[in-house]
Amino acid sequence: MKLLRYGPAGQEKPGLLDASGTIRDLSGVVPDIAGDVLSPEGLKKLAALDPASLPAAPAGVRIGPPTSGMKNLVCIGLNYADHAAETGAPVPKEPIVFLKSLGALAGPNDDVIIPKNSVKTDWEVELCIVIGTKAKCVSEEQALDHVAGYAVGNDVSEREWQIERGGSWDKGKGCDTFGPVGPWLVTRDEVPDPQNLSMFLEVDGKRMQNGSTRTMIFGVKTIVSYVSHMITLHPGDVIFTGTPPGVGLGLKPPVFLKAGQSMRLGIEGLGEQTQRTVAYEG
Structure with missing residues (x-):
């Protein structure tokens, strides 16, 4: 479904x-x-x-995030070997875990707001895991039993705030609208192998990311089990699992988003998102 x-x-x-x-x-x-x-x-x-x-929804209706009532919006960093290589970072020995603010959650086609004074806002197409039942200290063998399904995510990131301004990554990851998820949750029975899905992202029609979940360092089972030993996962929680190469930070020279651009991204079998970037007004 x-x-x-x-x-x-x-x-x-x-x-x-x-x-x-x-x-x-x-x-x-x-x-x-x-x-x-x-x-x-x-x-x-x-x-x-x-x-x-069932009654049909009105044509052209806005689509929101596919789940509600979440307690955690978890992210895994540097989880693709080829992405780690493009950023010059070593391959992690354990999953890098950080959190997005729940305020970052957005619909798949909502505008992405470039934060005030941002100069390095970047894109990241990611496979998202949606939790279906409470998971606390579960084994890798049990992990998928707690997964309801999967969705497309865009882990939008402000790289200067994330990397250059000290402290944790969270400050560059949790800005409003920095977590589009959807368009839908595809249930686990329709995704027999989450470790073999092609994925892409385009900016203004130019293909920037072409990748596959095959190059994930830590797979879905490992991620769910690992995170559950530190954070109790609840129904509706979403885990962003990392991005393949092709982010703006990894280009030479780096390229970052500006207001007035568009992003289109998708994952095989999970649908597509399209976002417009807009300047912060306030």
Whole structure:
């Protein structure tokens, strides 16, 4: 299944995408794509529905982040061997874990706001893991049992704030709109091998990233297990799993985003996002 949330920001309704590409309204069935709805039992109930029996959403409606009620927006850094190489960083011996502010969460096609005084805002297409059931100190063998599915993410990053201004990476990662996720959550049964998915990102129509989850250093099972030993993961939580090469920081000379540009990105079987960059106004 492809589950999603649609409507104005803060007023999203639950939905699913049917085989014809029509968004079907689930608000008469479940209150939101959150909590127990993401459990194996909850997903089984949704899978048993006849999509044709559900009302269609209005055409052209905004799509929001695919889950609600999350407690954690977790990220893994330098998790692709080829991306580590382009940045000149050593391959990590353990996953690098950092957090985005929940305020960074955005819909897949929402505008990305270039922060005030930013000079090095960058792009990163990433596979996102969506947690379905609470995970605390789980083994790698148990890890996928706690995964509801996967989604496309853009780990937008301000590199000067992340790297050059001291402290943790978080300050360059958690800005408003820096975490677009979606367009939908694709349930785990439709992604038999999350370690073999092609992915891309374009800026103003120019292909910048071409990669595959095959080059991830730490795979989905390892990431979920590892993070669960430090942070209790809850239904609806999202884990960004790292990016392949082709980010602006890695180009020679580096290239960064400016207001008025567009990004288009996608992952095989998980859909695409399109964002416009806009200047901060305030």
